[in-house]
Amino acid sequence: MKLKVTAVDEQLRVTYEENVHFDTDLPEFRTQGGVYVHSDRLTVTSPVLMWVKALDVILEKMKSSGFNFAQVKALSGAGQQHGSVYWKEGAHHILKNLSPDLPLHQSLKACFSVSDSPIWMDSSTASQCFSLEKTVGGAQQLANITGSRAYERFTGNQIAKIYSQNPEVYIQTERITLVSSFAASLFLGDYAPIDYSDGSGMNLLQICDKRWSMTCLNACAPGLEEKLGHTVPSSSVLGSIAPYYIQRYGFSPDCKVVAFTGDNPASLAGMRLEEGDIAISLGTSDTLFLWIQEPMPATEGHILCNPVDSRAYMALLCFKNGSLMRERIRDDCASGSWDEFSKALTSTVTGNNGNLGFYFDVMEITPEAVGIHRFNKDNKKVPDFPKEVEIRALIEGQFMAKRIHAEKLGYKIMPKTRILATGGASHNKEILQVLADVFNTPVYTIDTANSACLGCAYRAIHGLVAETSVSLADVVKLAPAPRLVVTPAAEADETSL
Numbered sequence: 001m002k003l004k005v006t007a008v009d010e011q012l013r014v015t016y017e018e019n020v021h022f023d024t025d026l027p028e029f030r031t032q033g034g035v036y037v038h039s040d041r042l043t044v045t046s047p048v049l050m051w052v053k054a055l056d057v058i059l060e061k062m063k064s065s066g067f068n069f070a071q072v073k074a075l076s077g078a079g080q081q082h083g084s085v086y087w088k089e090g091a092h093h094i095l096k097n098l099s100p101d102l103p104l105h106q107s108l109k110a111c112f113s114v115s116d117s118p119i120w121m122d123s124s125t126a127s128q129c130f131s132l133e134k135t136v137g138g139a140q141q142l143a144n145i146t147g148s149r150a151y152e153r154f155t156g157n158q159i160a161k162i163y164s165q166n167p168e169v170y171i172q173t174e175r176i177t178l179v180s181s182f183a184a185s186l187f188l189g190d191y192a193p194i195d196y197s198d199g200s201g202m203n204l205l206q207i208c209d210k211r212w213s214m215t216c217l218n219a220c221a222p223g224l225e226e227k228l229g230h231t232v233p234s235s236s237v238l239g240s241i242a243p244y245y246i247q248r249y250g251f252s253p254d255c256k257v258v259a260f261t262g263d264n265p266a267s268l269a270g271m272r273l274e275e276g277d278i279a280i281s282l283g284t285s286d287t288l289f290l291w292i293q294e295p296m297p298a299t300e301g302h303i304l305c306n307p308v309d310s311r312a313y314m315a316l317l318c319f320k321n322g323s324l325m326r327e328r329i330r331d332d333c334a335s336g337s338w339d340e341f342s343k344a345l346t347s348t349v350t351g352n353n354g355n356l357g358f359y360f361d362v363m364e365i366t367p368e369a370v371g372i373h374r375f376n377k378d379n380k381k382v383p384d385f386p387k388e389v390e391i392r393a394l395i396e397g398q399f400m401a402k403r404i405h406a407e408k409l410g411y412k413i414m415p416k417t418r419i420l421a422t423g424g425a426s427h428n429k430e431i432l433q434v435l436a437d438v439f440n441t442p443v444y445t446i447d448t449a450n451s452a453c454l455g456c457a458y459r460a461i462h463g464l465v466a467e468t469s470v471s472l473a474d475v476v477k478l479a480p481a482p483r484l485v486v487t488p489a490a491e492a493d494e495t496s497l
């Protein structure tokens with residue numbers, strides 16, 4: 001886990017990149033992967049001062065490498081979703097009066113009422129989730145309001161846990177920010193509002209009218225509205241950079257701070273998704289981001305407000321049985337070789353003659369299911385398939401599940417739909433051919449190393465003109481286009497996949 005910075009010029013060329021690795025650059029915090037996993041194995045936190053110090057370190061690194069801060073016209077940022085930061089009474093005054101002679105972590109060391117921030121990997125709030133769903137009338141009802149059923153990592157449930165376990169700490173807290181709005185606050189020298197898109201990962205925001213749900217707030221903790229502040233469109237200019245950065249690093253007083261957002265919304269911007277597009281990351285786990293016009297929240301997957309167009313939405317779907325599942329079948333059926341695996345895909349037909357499988361070696365997130373389930377053309381459960389059939393059944397089954405779950409959330413394939421594939425398995429053309437056939441849509445690949453960071457640079461430029469109705473797509477049209485890799489085979493259209 002790292003703090004990263006990317007700078008782009010007016011032609012959208014990346015001119016500067018730097019990072020700070022939490023474990024190795026800040027060993028004094030003794031994190032592993034940037035986090036502490038507590039002894040109950042459920043609670044996962046990160047020290048908030050480590051994040052502050054990481055900002056000091058990266059700014060100093062930039063200064064020593066001669067980075068020209070004065071040229072920065074606008075900045076934005078992203079943070080891991082769902083994590084929260086608790087500012088102690090009196091912190092606002094300190095934040096507004098930062099001394100340019102001191103690093104941030106020294107000025108802010110007494111500003112946090114919770115020193116270890118709960119983060120997205122935490123799963124210790126089952127009872128709070130149960131109670132929130134009960135208050136609003138069930139999981140689907142909560143999803144209808146906030147875009148997701150109750151999730152343990154979602155911020156409202158984390159706040160409810162802090163309030164129930166340490167009410168005095170909650171009372172001493174004057175402001176609660178997300179990781180994203182916390183980082184924006186550091187640059188603004190003032191509390192930054194939460195943006196609509198990252199705010200949708202809290203189980204607290206009504207995704208339709210973008211207001212806090214008073215029922216959800218009251219179910220989590222008293223007086224929460226005041227501690228959260230108001231929300232803003234993700235492309236809002238929050239203000240100018242704080243005097244601290246002008247005096248200490250030479251930023252221009254005109255440098256604007258554009259609302260920060262979550263890492264997944266920022267990746268959507270970095271991949272330049274447009275209406276109808278799907279981004280599929282085929283990494284260790286498989287993740288889908290979808291641009292959605294008319295959302296239908298479900299009890300699987302998340303609907304978030306769209307970070308680049310506040311009238312639209314994005315959906316996020318996570319599948320745990322991604323590449324590791326594919327690797328296991330590759331080892332069992334293709335002698336551990338991706339080439340042999342790919343040959344099996346080319347030697348079998350689209351639709352697999354009606355043979356179909358669902359493969360979950362580990363408990364899946366979407367849907368909550370485990371085990372290997374194979375069905376033949378008569379819809380009868382069978383114990384095994386020939387090797388080639390098994391490989392095609394796995395890949396078609398994985399992509400069909402993605403399409404079905406996407407459509408359940410309101411996703412509609414349009415004539416201009418593109419699939420943008422990334423991650424390890426996107427190097428495999430035969431796998432991408434199956435993807436194109438299942439969605440009946442062309443598949444492009446895109447280099448997304450650092451897509452969240454790049455997305456924030458794009459969003460910063462967009463923020464400067466967003467109020468004049470210029471779209472992000474217009475602003476970033478000079479950036480390199482995704483590469484077309486495969487188009488659907490003609491017969492895929494007629495196969496009842």
Ligand SMILES: Nc1ncnc2c1ncn2[C@@H]1O[C@H](COP(=O)(O)OP(=O)(O)O)[C@@H](O)[C@H]1O
Binds near residue numbers: 282326426428
């Ligand atoms: N040619 C290939 N075909 C299919 N999968 C591949 C291929 N090459 C690499 N992979 C898979 O990509 C995965 C790693 O993807 P990557 O996006 O780097 O992961 P991470 O989620 O860790 O960022 C590995 O688990 C590997 O199985």
Ligand SMILES: O=C(CO)[C@@H](O)[C@H](O)COP(=O)(O)O
Binds near residue numbers: 079080082201262264
């Ligand atoms: O919990 C989620 C999305 O709901 C995560 O995707 C977090 O947003 C953290 O992301 P990474 O650290 O894996 O980028």
